[in-house]
Amino acid sequence: MELVQGAAGAQVRSVLEPWSDPDPAWDAVGACGGSGLAVALLAQAAERNPAPLVIAAGDAVSRGLPTAARATVASRGPLTGRLAEGQVGGDLGPRLAAVADALVISGQLDPSGEPLVLVIESGGGVRLELAEELGGARPADVAAHLRARLGPCAVLRLGPAGAAQVPFASLASGGDEPSFVGRGGLGAALGALGLAAVAVRAEPGAPAADPRALDLLRALGRSPRLAMRAGAGTTELWHALAARGELISGPEGARLDPEAGARLVSEARAAGLGRHGCRGCPTPCGWTFERSGGGTQRAHFGAAQAVGPALGLEHLDDSLRLLGACDAVGVDAKEMGAALALWIRAAERGLRPGPSGRGDVALLEAWIGETARCEGEGARLAQGAAALSRELGLEPESPMAGGQAVRAGVAGDAALLGQCVSGGGSDPMRSFAFLAEEADPERIASLVGRDDPTPGELVAWHEALVAAVDAVGFCAFSTAGLLADGVCDTDALAEWILPLAWPATEGTSGQRLLAGGAAIVLARRQLDGRWGAPADRDRPAAAAASLDRPGLLDAYRAARGIGADGLPLDEVWSAVGTSRLAEPWRVLERAAIDLAPSSGLRVDAERPMARGSLHLRAVGPLGDAIGGDLELQLDLPASPRELLAALVEARPAARSYLGDPGSALVGLWRGGRRMGLNDRLADGDQVDLVLVIAGG
Known part of the structure; x- marks a missing residue:
């Protein structure tokens, strides 16, 4: 389906037709559907300015497979000038899939005019509706208003930052607790086309009768990592990454220690109100948290971390407050957090006047609001982290890739x-x-x-x-x-x-x-x-x-x-x-690289054994199974395999998470480094047990 907008802002037409490309390579890419089709469609329109915005749903979404409910949103990112692509859950993908494989929005209405909403009907018809009452509205309010006006529908919408063309504005999808998509500025991309929202009224189709779906559902229930994620909602990564020494928590790259990471996980579990996930998922990982000042906040680790310890905030509740501020105006929390971290560092080094803002949640919140309006301090923050780092002279030490901020301090x-x-x-x-x-x-x-x-x-x-x-x-x-x-x-x-x-x-x-x-x-x-x-x-x-x-x-x-x-x-x-x-195109002659380097003590077989203690720490369901922090007695020195065998014997409830002691299912971290299976543990060692999926 292609929507072409008239320059006068009043004409609209839709074209619903099969897609192909005369170039066999591009045709094969588009035949993958979903994100592949989105890239191929953008390539066909690469010369258009502004670039089209594509929303696409893949085959598994159409079939209703368990956990398959994601839509791809893609365009040329205003922040980077390169492809910006994101996946978003909720009912947008299933509703769009009932009508078409992809929606291409191209042309340009008057971006300075009144807010307009593109409405997609069940039969594939499209229309534009004026919604002047949505000007400056929060994304959550936009969705509520349009559902009341149009009835049940999926709403992809921007916030005030997208309307103001902030280059890292995001898009919201979902209901009262929306999820956000748009690293690279997809919110600004939709705003540049003159739209405030896309509402899809088509009813999602019923899942296809596919015998593979039941096998897949059973398999999902057998994954210890997915069970851990469901039990901690991605917040288990606070402990995991702190154990690896990856989380920035203070001036000049100070790191968050594993004890503080475990405390943040405990705060998250105490504040957790409910879980939500993609359609048919047996291990939903989305969590909603209660905030101390009232209200709730949906959060995943990556966004909450970006506006947390690196800005001097010690408690999850403060991170949730800033995350809520980002969501209210529709800016990408990761890019916003990176820009704020640079702004703080610049003040601490005397590169700009005024307070640093480190640990001052009220001031940081105010700067987020100013960013969405492109005024005050926010006028400089709204450039994005890469441009700001160049302006401040901090580019050589700032973690950037492809024109946008990336996670600082990663190990490996x-x-x-x-x-x-x-x-x-x-x-x-x-x-x-x-x-x-x-x-x-x-x-x-x-x-x-x-x-x-x-x-x-x-x-x-x-x-x-x-x-x-x-x-x-x-x-x-x-x-x-x-x-x-x-x-x-x-x-x-x-x-x-x-x-x-x-x-x-x-x-x-x-x-x-x-x-x-x-x-x-x-x-x-x-x-x-x-x-x-x-x-x-x-x-x-x-x-x-x-x-x-x-x-x-x-x-x-x-x-x-x-x-x-x-x-x-x-x-x-x-x-x-x-x-x-x-397969790799060619094989390099290379030096062997050890993916799990030794983290310390090795002993020979002659060394005498003695009874000793190891201090173990885990979070989430695994932490529950071993009883939180645990002091384990065993003969030392011992290998990680021997430790895991002793732990399963002492805490049988942990077996489903630990797997076979020789399988290395769980990561053992000591002193910020992962242990290899042949390393040795000594009396008094502190070991963090990590069972996570790297993203979040």
Whole structure:
């Protein structure tokens, strides 16, 4: 379906027709549906200004598979000038899928005029409605008003920041506790087209009678990681990342300690009011929290962390207050948090006048409001973190990739590389390769298809996998849980979620899944190239020294099949639509890289054993199963396998989360480093048990 808007602001027409592309490679990308179709549609309109905005729903959404309810929203990001792509849950995807595979909004109404709403009817008809009463309204109020006016519908809408063209304005979807999408400024992209909201009135179709759906549902219930996520709502990452030494919590890069991370998880569980998730999901991970000042706030870890400890806020309630301020005006909390952190640092170094704002939740909240209005201090903050860092002279030390802020302090080569090369934005689930957290070489090799893969190869594999999953509309969190926990392999996953019409008909089902995802990744790069992305796009200055080490950017380029300019090699692009893209294009001679480096003490077999104590800490359902902080007695020195065996014996209720002691299902972290399975534990060691999915 294509909506073309008249320049006068009154004409509207819809075209509902099959889609194809004369270029076989682009046709294969679009045939993947969902995010693949969105990229292909944008490529056909790459010269239009402003760029169209595409909303698309994948095949798994149409079929009503469990946890498959995500819509892709994509456009050229006002913040970066590159592809901005996000996935959003709720009923937008299922309702759109009842009408069309994708909606393309192009042309331009008067963006300075009265707010207009695009309404999509059940039969595919479209109309524009004037909604002057929505001017300056919060996203939550817009949805309530339109549902009262139009009846049941899905509403994708911007907030005051999108109307003001703040380049990192977001879009809201869902009801009273909406979810937000739009890293890169998708809210500003919709506003530039002259719209305040898109309302889809079509009723979602009933799930198809698919015997695979029941098998998939049972498999989802067998994943310990998904059970952990459901029991803590992504807040378990406070403890996990603090244990790794990844969370910035004070001036000049001070880190949050694991005890403080565990405290934040406890605060979150105490404030949690309810859970919500995608359609048919047996382990819903969305949480709503009660705020001390009244009201509730929906939150995931990534957004809450961005406006938390790095800004000097010690308690979750303060983070929720700032997150609520971001949601009320419709700005991306991650970009807003990064800009505020720079603003604080600049004051502390004497680079700007006025108070720093660190730990002052009221002042920080006021600055967020000013950002949405582009006035006062907010006029500078509204540039976004990358432009602000250049203005303040802080660019060399600021974590940026692709023109937007990325998570600071990440540990591990794969996490760093993933953020830098990610296409469509740096959403953690799409850029943090979850297999990099694995210590079991056999599991990694069985999934990736290579023994001892480099971080670059892991990132390329993960990127292709998640691109394919996003295209069909299945949940990336569920995918990570199923594969990381060994519940299934990529062949079984593909059998459950792949549509019958999927490019690359040869090879195993898993190879076909990965090949389709790799094609979408390459297409994103082609589109960004048309939009003028620089040749060094994957190598930001702040990370260049790390990325240049063997096995990182060089291995990624080889596995992805791209040149130093970031664009696909001709022979690789010609393979789009075949299963050859499921395998690395060429193999590098490289130095072996240990994905789970030793974290300390090793002993020989002659060393005498003695009874000692280990101090264990876990959060969420795993923490409940072991009784919170635990002092465990056993013969030492001991290996992680011996520790896990002793823990299962002492706390049988933890067995379902720990798995087999030799499987390395749970990560053991000591002193900020993950332990390898052959390391040794000594008397008095503090060990953090981590069982998480990397994104959130």
